[in-house]
Amino acid sequence: MKICENCRGIINKPLCIGCLEKEIEFWLRNRKPELIPKIRDLLLNMINFNEKGRKCIICKNKTTVCSSCYLEDVYKILKKKDLELGKQFRFLFFDLEKKIMLQN
Ligand SMILES: [Zn+2]
Ligand SMILES: [Zn+2]
Numbered sequence: 001m002k003i004c005e006n007c008r009g010i011i012n013k014p015l016c017i018g019c020l021e022k023e024i025e026f027w028l029r030n031r032k033p034e035l036i037p038k039i040r041d042l043l044l045n046m047i048n049f050n051e052k053g054r055k056c057i058i059c060k061n062k063t064t065v066c067s068s069c070y071l072e073d074v075y076k077i078l079k080k081k082d083l084e085l086g087k088q089f090r091f092l093f094f095d096l097e098k099k100i101m102l103q104n
Contacts, residue, residue, distance in 0.1 A: 002054040004066035006046065016056035016063040017047055017070040024074060024093065032085060038077055046070055 002011040021043045025036050046065050053062035071093055079086025 002052070002064070004069060005048065005064045006069045007066060009066055009068065011054040011064075011066040013067045014057040015067055016054075016059060016061055017043060017065055017067055018061065018063065019056055019058045020067050020070060020093070024089075027089075027092070032078075032082060035078065035081060039074055042073055042077065043070070046073070 003009070004011050021039060024039055028036055028039065046069065048064045049061055050064045051062060053064040055062050074093075075086055075090055078089050
């Protein structure tokens with residue numbers, strides 16, 4: 001079992017936060033591109049590659065921070081700037097995770 005070094009929860013999602021960030025960036029490009037650097041900075045602060053981490057199904061990197069931690073923090077940044085955007089993000093990405101999980 002892989003444990004998130006941030007929240008100590010079990011990492012049970014298939015995507016690493018690096019791959020999630022790319023999805024979020026793509027989504028933000030037509031909405032609030034000025035927030036992209038913040039989302040990137042957050043990723044760089046959080047991501048940690050470690051042999052003991054969980055392997056991502058897309059990039060195959062092993063990372064030790066769960067996507068929930070990252071999504072929560074991105075959500076906080078977005079909703080501070082734009083509440084409506086935050087809500088859309090929550091709806092889309094928290095749900096996207098579930099969809100990907102069901103497919104795998
Ligand atoms: Zn976590
Ligand atoms: Zn990945």
